[in-house]
Amino acid sequence: MPLIQAIILALVQALTEFLPVSSTAHLILFPWLFGWPDPGLAFDVALHAGTLLAVLLYFFKDWLKLILCGFGLNYPPGAPAEEVAHNRKLFWYMVIGTIPAAVLGKLFHHQIEDTLRTPKIIGVSLIVVALLMWIADRRATLSRKLQQANLGDGIAIGAAQAVALWPGVSRSGITITTGLFRDFTRQAATRFSFLLSAPVIAGAVVSEVPKLIKMHRAGGLELPISTLLVSVLVSGVAGYLVIAFFLRYLQTRTLRPFVLYRLLLGIVVLVLVFLKAAAP
Numbered sequence: 001m002p003l004i005q006a007i008i009l010a011l012v013q014a015l016t017e018f019l020p021v022s023s024t025a026h027l028i029l030f031p032w033l034f035g036w037p038d039p040g041l042a043f044d045v046a047l048h049a050g051t052l053l054a055v056l057l058y059f060f061k062d063w064l065k066l067i068l069c070g071f072g073l074n075y076p077p078g079a080p081a082e083e084v085a086h087n088r089k090l091f092w093y094m095v096i097g098t099i100p101a102a103v104l105g106k107l108f109h110h111q112i113e114d115t116l117r118t119p120k121i122i123g124v125s126l127i128v129v130a131l132l133m134w135i136a137d138r139r140a141t142l143s144r145k146l147q148q149a150n151l152g153d154g155i156a157i158g159a160a161q162a163v164a165l166w167p168g169v170s171r172s173g174i175t176i177t178t179g180l181f182r183d184f185t186r187q188a189a190t191r192f193s194f195l196l197s198a199p200v201i202a203g204a205v206v207s208e209v210p211k212l213i214k215m216h217r218a219g220g221l222e223l224p225i226s227t228l229l230v231s232v233l234v235s236g237v238a239g240y241l242v243i244a245f246f247l248r249y250l251q252t253r254t255l256r257p258f259v260l261y262r263l264l265l266g267i268v269v270l271v272l273v274f275l276k277a278a279a280p
Contacts, residue, residue, distance in 0.1 A: 001039050003227055009039065010231040011048040014054070014238030018194065018246055020133065020173030020258050021265070023051075025122045028167065029269065032119055039223070045208045046228040050235025052201045055194055057236075058243045059114040062195060066197025086147055093149055097158025098199045105204070106161045115169050120273045126266030130259045133173060136180035137255045146188040153182055157192060161200060171197055173262075176255070186250040194243060 070091025164171035179189025
């Protein structure tokens with residue numbers, strides 16, 4: 001793969017991992033539309049390592065507080081007991097919310113990879129989730145802050161994250177939508193979504209690293225290490241900027257542009273699938 005293609009796909013990953021438009025869909029559709037070869041496992045791991053780096057760095061202080069409070073420490077020192085108690089509960093809600101995606105990913109990863117990653121399925125998924133997002137964005141009361149999260153939120157948003165294993169759904173899209181249905185503000189729903197994404201992305205990266213090491217030792221690594229490192233860097237830096245932009249954007253704006261984008265993209269994909277199938 002030429003370096004320019006790697007950089008383009010790294011930017012696509014960064015933009016679409018955190019915006020509610022589905023990174024899986026775009027990483028499948030871009031090579032399909034432009035006739036690029038499958039970049040392979042190593043490149044996929046590099047892209048996810050980059051976005052993992054972005055979300056960990058952006059929410060480093062949040063995760064530090066959640067983990068330390070979650071395991072019984074009072075952090076930061078001098079913090080009110082109510083804040084410590086909230087962080088402790090939120091940490092365990094995140095743990096519970098991670099379980100559905102981890103279990104389903106372990107059980108059905110290969111079936112999803114082998115049978116569902118098709119443009120037709122992605123086109124339909126883009127449209128269906130766009131409609132759900134539109135309904136949630138219109139009816140949400142936007143009355144709850146992240147400090148008001150409870151166990152039901154962790155279970156519901158965690159289950160939604162598991163649904164995101166279906167190509168074209170979008171992890172951020174379906175989890176933010178679920179958060180809105182549970183009356184979180186847009187920003188609170190998005191922060192919950194992004195925090196919850198870190199363990200799942202980390203699990204995906206860690207599970208693939210042994211295969212990557214095995215490929216490297218066997219001389220089967222198709223991409224140069226330099227290209228993989230550039231991809232991690234581009235994906236990480238761009239992902240960090242996207243997180244910052246999106247959280248700021250949602251302070252005053254709605255999800256309507258992303259709903260429209262998903263609808264238009266889904267329709268275009270289905271039309272192209274139909275034309276390719278009808279072509280002699």
